Amino acid sequence: xxxxxxxxxxxxxxxxxxxxxxxxxxxxxxxxxxxxxxxxxxxxxxxxxxxxxxxxxxxxxxxxxxxxxxxxxxxxxxxxxxxxxxxxxxxxxxx
Numbered sequence: 001x002x003x004x005x006x007x008x009x010x011x012x013x014x015x016x017x018x019x020x021x022x023x024x025x026x027x028x029x030x031x032x033x034x035x036x037x038x039x040x041x042x043x044x045x046x047x048x049x050x051x052x053x054x055x056x057x058x059x060x061x062x063x064x065x066x067x068x069x070x071x072x073x074x075x076x077x078x079x080x081x082x083x084x085x086x087x088x089x090x091x092x093x094x095x
Contacts, residue, residue, distance in 0.1 A: 002079035004072070008065040015054075015061055017076055022085030023050045024076060026057040028064050048088055054080075 003016040013028045025045030029038060042060070045051040054076040062068055069075075 001083070002076070004075065006061075006065050006068060008067065011064050013061055013064060015057055015072070015076070017054075017079040017083065018045065019080075019083040020086050021045070021048050021050070022088070023048065023052070024054045024057055024080070025051065026061055028061070030064070049085075 001016060001018045001020070003014050005012070005014050011028065011030050013026065015024070015026045017024050023045040026042065027040040027044075028042040029040050031041075044057060044060070051057060054073055058068070058073055058076075061072075
């Protein structure tokens with residue numbers, strides 16, 4: 001799994017690739033008093049195969065932190081290539 005963390009003002013986000021879930025993910029926390037155990041206000045890519053390309057997540061992430069690195073798409077693609085998606089486990093239940 002890869003994870004890239006960014007902060008700007010009251011916003012904190014994590015974006016990355018999760019090979020066991022075969023999905024890119026994005027988590028965004030906003031507001032004051034963010035505590036480490038607090039659930040993100042946005043959490044995409046929490047289910048198997050939910051987000052297969054980083055582009056839609058990068059678009060959403062840019063809305064919250066506009067100055068993300070221009071190399072983010074490239075890095076996420078490298079992360080995915082370095083840790084290919086794992087086969088779906090039998091008995092895994094979708095929401």
